[in-house]
Amino acid sequence: MKNFDLEEPESLAEALALLDEDDSAVRPIGGGTALMLMMKAQFFEPTRLVSLRKVGGALGGIDLSEDGSSLRVGAGTTFTQLQQSPLVQKHLPVIGRVMKTLANVRVRNVATVGGNLAHGDPHLDLPPVWMALDAAVDVVGPSGERRLAVADLFQGYYETSLADGEVITALYAPLVEDRRAAYAKVTTRASHDWPALGVAVSLVPDGDVIADIRIVLGAALDMPTRLTAAENVLRGQPAGDDLLATAGETAAEEVDIESDHRGSAGYKNHLLKIYLGRVVRELMGR
Amino acid sequence: MTVDDPAHNISQSIPRLEGRQKVTGRAEYVHHLRLPGMLYGKIFRSTVPHGRILSVDVSEAAAVPGVFRVVTIDDIREVLPDPYYGPAFHDQPVLADGKVRFAGEPVAVVLAKDPRVAAQAVALITAEYDELPSVDNEVEAMTSDIHVHDELKPAASFPDLNHLKGQSGTNVALGYKLRHGDVEAGFAAADHIFEHTLTTQPVMHTPMEPFVSVADVRDDHMTLHTASQGPSFVRIEIARLLGWPENRVRVKVPFLGGGFGGKLYIKLEALVTALSLLVRQPVKIALSMEEQFFMVTRHPCTFNIKSGVTKDGKIIARACEVIWNGGAYADIGPRVTQKAGFTAAGPYDIDNVSIDSYAVYTNRPPAGALRGFGAPQIAWAYECHTDMIAREMGIDQVDFRRKNLLRNGRPQASGTLIRDAALDAVLDRAAERLGWSLPFDPGGGRIKRGRGLAVAIKGITAPTTSVAIVNLYGDGSCGLYIGTVDMGQGSDTVMAQIAAEVLNLDASKIRVMHTDTDVTPYDMGTLGSRSTFHMGTAVRLAAEEARDKIEALRVELDEPAGSNIPLSELLRRKYGMQAGNIIGTGSFIPEYEKPDPDTGQSRAATPFWGVGAAGAEVEVDTETGQFEVTRLISVVDVGTAINPKLVEAQISGAAIMQLGFTTTEEMLFQDGQLLNGSLADYKIPNMLDVPRDFRNEFVESRQQDGPFGAKGAGEISTMALSPAVGNAVADAIGTYLLDMPITPEAVYRALHPADGDA
Numbered sequence A: 001m002k003n004f005d006l007e008e009p010e011s012l013a014e015a016l017a018l019l020d021e022d023d024s025a026v027r028p029i030g031g032g033t034a035l036m037l038m039m040k041a042q043f044f045e046p047t048r049l050v051s052l053r054k055v056g057g058a059l060g061g062i063d064l065s066e067d068g069s070s071l072r073v074g075a076g077t078t079f080t081q082l083q084q085s086p087l088v089q090k091h092l093p094v095i096g097r098v099m100k101t102l103a104n105v106r107v108r109n110v111a112t113v114g115g116n117l118a119h120g121d122p123h124l125d126l127p128p129v130w131m132a133l134d135a136a137v138d139v140v141g142p143s144g145e146r147r148l149a150v151a152d153l154f155q156g157y158y159e160t161s162l163a164d165g166e167v168i169t170a171l172y173a174p175l176v177e178d179r180r181a182a183y184a185k186v187t188t189r190a191s192h193d194w195p196a197l198g199v200a201v202s203l204v205p206d207g208d209v210i211a212d213i214r215i216v217l218g219a220a221l222d223m224p225t226r227l228t229a230a231e232n233v234l235r236g237q238p239a240g241d242d243l244l245a246t247a248g249e250t251a252a253e254e255v256d257i258e259s260d261h262r263g264s265a266g267y268k269n270h271l272l273k274i275y276l277g278r279v280v281r282e283l284m285g286r
Numbered sequence B: 001m002t003v004d005d006p007a008h009n010i011s012q013s014i015p016r017l018e019g020r021q022k023v024t025g026r027a028e029y030v031h032h033l034r035l036p037g038m039l040y041g042k043i044f045r046s047t048v049p050h051g052r053i054l055s056v057d058v059s060e061a062a063a064v065p066g067v068f069r070v071v072t073i074d075d076i077r078e079v080l081p082d083p084y085y086g087p088a089f090h091d092q093p094v095l096a097d098g099k100v101r102f103a104g105e106p107v108a109v110v111l112a113k114d115p116r117v118a119a120q121a122v123a124l125i126t127a128e129y130d131e132l133p134s135v136d137n138e139v140e141a142m143t144s145d146i147h148v149h150d151e152l153k154p155a156a157s158f159p160d161l162n163h164l165k166g167q168s169g170t171n172v173a174l175g176y177k178l179r180h181g182d183v184e185a186g187f188a189a190a191d192h193i194f195e196h197t198l199t200t201q202p203v204m205h206t207p208m209e210p211f212v213s214v215a216d217v218r219d220d221h222m223t224l225h226t227a228s229q230g231p232s233f234v235r236i237e238i239a240r241l242l243g244w245p246e247n248r249v250r251v252k253v254p255f256l257g258g259g260f261g262g263k264l265y266i267k268l269e270a271l272v273t274a275l276s277l278l279v280r281q282p283v284k285i286a287l288s289m290e291e292q293f294f295m296v297t298r299h300p301c302t303f304n305i306k307s308g309v310t311k312d313g314k315i316i317a318r319a320c321e322v323i324w325n326g327g328a329y330a331d332i333g334p335r336v337t338q339k340a341g342f343t344a345a346g347p348y349d350i351d352n353v354s355i356d357s358y359a360v361y362t363n364r365p366p367a368g369a370l371r372g373f374g375a376p377q378i379a380w381a382y383e384c385h386t387d388m389i390a391r392e393m394g395i396d397q398v399d400f401r402r403k404n405l406l407r408n409g410r411p412q413a414s415g416t417l418i419r420d421a422a423l424d425a426v427l428d429r430a431a432e433r434l435g436w437s438l439p440f441d442p443g444g445g446r447i448k449r450g451r452g453l454a455v456a457i458k459g460i461t462a463p464t465t466s467v468a469i470v471n472l473y474g475d476g477s478c479g480l481y482i483g484t485v486d487m488g489q490g491s492d493t494v495m496a497q498i499a500a501e502v503l504n505l506d507a508s509k510i511r512v513m514h515t516d517t518d519v520t521p522y523d524m525g526t527l528g529s530r531s532t533f534h535m536g537t538a539v540r541l542a543a544e545e546a547r548d549k550i551e552a553l554r555v556e557l558d559e560p561a562g563s564n565i566p567l568s569e570l571l572r573r574k575y576g577m578q579a580g581n582i583i584g585t586g587s588f589i590p591e592y593e594k595p596d597p598d599t600g601q602s603r604a605a606t607p608f609w610g611v612g613a614a615g616a617e618v619e620v621d622t623e624t625g626q627f628e629v630t631r632l633i634s635v636v637d638v639g640t641a642i643n644p645k646l647v648e649a650q651i652s653g654a655a656i657m658q659l660g661f662t663t664t665e666e667m668l669f670q671d672g673q674l675l676n677g678s679l680a681d682y683k684i685p686n687m688l689d690v691p692r693d694f695r696n697e698f699v700e701s702r703q704q705d706g707p708f709g710a711k712g713a714g715e716i717s718t719m720a721l722s723p724a725v726g727n728a729v730a731d732a733i734g735t736y737l738l739d740m741p742i743t744p745e746a747v748y749r750a751l752h753p754a755d756g757d758a
Ligand SMILES: Cc1cc2nc3c(=O)[nH]c(=O)nc-3n(C[C@H](O)[C@H](O)[C@H](O)COP(=O)(O)OP(=O)(O)OC[C@H]3O[C@@H](n4cnc5c(N)ncnc54)[C@H](O)[C@@H]3O)c2cc1C
Pocket: A027, A028, A029, A030, A031, A032, A033, A034, A035, A036, A052, A075, A076, A101, A102, A103, A104, A107, A110, A111, A112, A113, A114, A115, A116, A117, A118, A119, A123, A124, A125, A126, A162, A166, A167, A168, A169
């Protein structure tokens, strides 16, 4: 590890000025839980790290929009803050449930919502959940400010659409009446292993019928991926066993899961079918 | 805590002597050590599993500002003409010498004042290899044309390997044989024959403290500060390498953050010694967690087991062929091969037994001892096999085992008598805790339930010696000088309890010296569950000698026998002031008879028997194969539990570790390359993986010749656990899995064999 500078700016403007659109060895750092591992493994050798921890206001806070239609989560929010927020508990209870099996207290105390998204690691638990919730992020950088769907952040294995010098400032989760969401973290070895796959589902029921649904597959592919064909099988239909089986088959067909040491492709396809059914049944109260 | 009546130190859960130091972060470890002028070494490793080294380019690394020197084997040869080491074979070079034999083998070292500079420079080294085909699997290695070593080089320290000297054209480092009765005649007389082949996977020790050693070589003596379980062996082997007498090599060992058999024999010690000798400055090498995968692993093995059974359920013949994948260097593999080999037929009274056990070289990281010296791997095979026989014959698994179990007074397959082995008691207790005789709910629908048990036995490395010194100072306080290394098992406390019991002292007031070979006497090593029995006896003898000397002093000073004048007063009277010492020494080597090389027969093959049983219950999700071990019971025979709390900690620690080896841990290789060499991908269990109902018990028992009736405890609960879990899974799903680890995918495939790809 080479020497590097650690900057701790106290405003977003200062942070942006310290970042460098032409130098990928200059990076922002949130909780550092992912970045430090990359540095230890010598995958990443920074010349300058710009800590976002002291930026405060612009990257902090969890607020309900005035019309109550969405929740804004500052990118610097830690997982523990997220977990303990009454607003999140009330409007997005799925997040609290995901946190129970996400990392450990020490990591959750420092890992940030922004760092988690910007890292682009396909194994992470939260990104597919944010995608299932149809969340978006605000990104600020040298060329101004933009808002994009979380789904559009991910471009491939550890690849995001963020440019050097850009910072995620906040996440917006739309709040939809009657929507329910759940996430199945499917591990195939020790309980704290990375998931072999993660299945995130949000749906709006209408009696026995699934009025609307979003399904996102995490961990098994290069990036969290929406399973639109499976969604189309289920949308507008009652969630019967046969239909769920068909949806499972469709899901396994619309993606190309590869074998790795958490499971063969065949086995993971099977797990996807089973867990998609289980999550949807749970959400439909069956 | 103080003990009210100091004469009662045995069977007391005295808190660990070092507990406070450890929880307050003050305990000493080699990782903390910094010496003036010390250089840090970082290792450049081979990227190919087998190849001739064409060139190593260190020029760019050497040019990095702050780099002191880059070292390859050519430099090492300047100071060590024959830089090969190992406990059984002198087969391992200090750095790769002309050839690399596994991916991850050390090829060069960068030395720098700043370890980060050294690490950065390592990344700039390049090497070119003429790649050779490699051999990975132990069964293939038996007959492969690919040879890991051109010539076998047995070390003189094991006289029974000498006949292998100079042999070439083979990967078989050692073949161990045992013959008892006539196994073919036994099969001919049997009503039923059963045969299975089971395997275990490569795993590693994963101590929390990775390997670390510091060498400080001066003109006429050297000091090694090292995280080693076997400082006496380190001194002998380093002295041999240097051609120095032992008294010029000093080995100091503070606490260890775990060892589990990994930190035995020579690990980093030869390398740091050679480096320090070369540069005449202290050198430290501390491995990262990830590098540990390339230091030493546990032997995978392939075990073919065949039994002949009469129709009323008596096993009358058993043939065992065990092949151990020893990796590129033998380390202590030949001992594993023999020690585990000799109990490969299990804890059963079988008239006709044949055992063949082979240590083979492959192009994998070396394998060595890991908490059981092979006993857990073989127990996996013989206890699943035994369970399968019972199930197939429709005999209750506990009854079948009871019918065939070895009893005290009977000869084990080696001819050594079974004594002080509570096999029945541990099996009965495990069955009772499982509620074996009660009806069991097998579940239904998606979740199926199963239960299983197993019982196992092991012999102990023999013959081995321990020496202890008890030193009572002028004020009557006591120092204990021993080579046993406290690596978390609590040996300091137990040894103090033994000395205190003899000397009528308070164990918590005794000071246990940590190994410093300039000061502490010889000990063969902290390994193989041997310390409580061997060192414990040496400590008892040393304390008894000291006690006798105190009595003699009383007589000399005309005190009536049994007077309660304290030692400090006696010494003051003798010397006229607070002065002098009472020194007692004790040396212990158990009785031993070398097994016949052709038949493995011996009247005294082991000083005592390690005995354990386990019971498990599982719940299997039949849709996915995912399962949970809901209940896990380990029952062991440790003789007298000198410190019950520490014994329980040993049982539970070994059980959790073995649960990892059973269900979550596996070093995965592809074309000789390790695929999951980090703790993010190689999964040891954590607290959430510990079963809800987790019990760790010992039975009432006494090792007649052990110190206060005690014997070893460190490894015993590793043996029966895997087959107990495997047998429970089989009970739930109706199919026995033959290959470890037991994974959800393996269970799923066993449940749905027809599914092909899915
Ligand atoms: C022991 C351990 C266990 C874990 N277990 C789990 C688990 O069970 N499930 C799971 O999902 N995850 C797990 N993780 C991963 C963890 O969730 C991530 O490391 C964490 O979310 C990253 O957040 P951070 O703030 O620490 O990111 P950092 O490490 O600070 O940064 C990560 C990346 O994002 C960039 N970045 C940071 N903030 C911003 C920003 N605001 N805008 C733009 N770029 C930014 C950085 O430059 C860097 O490239 C685990 C991690 C550890 C260490």
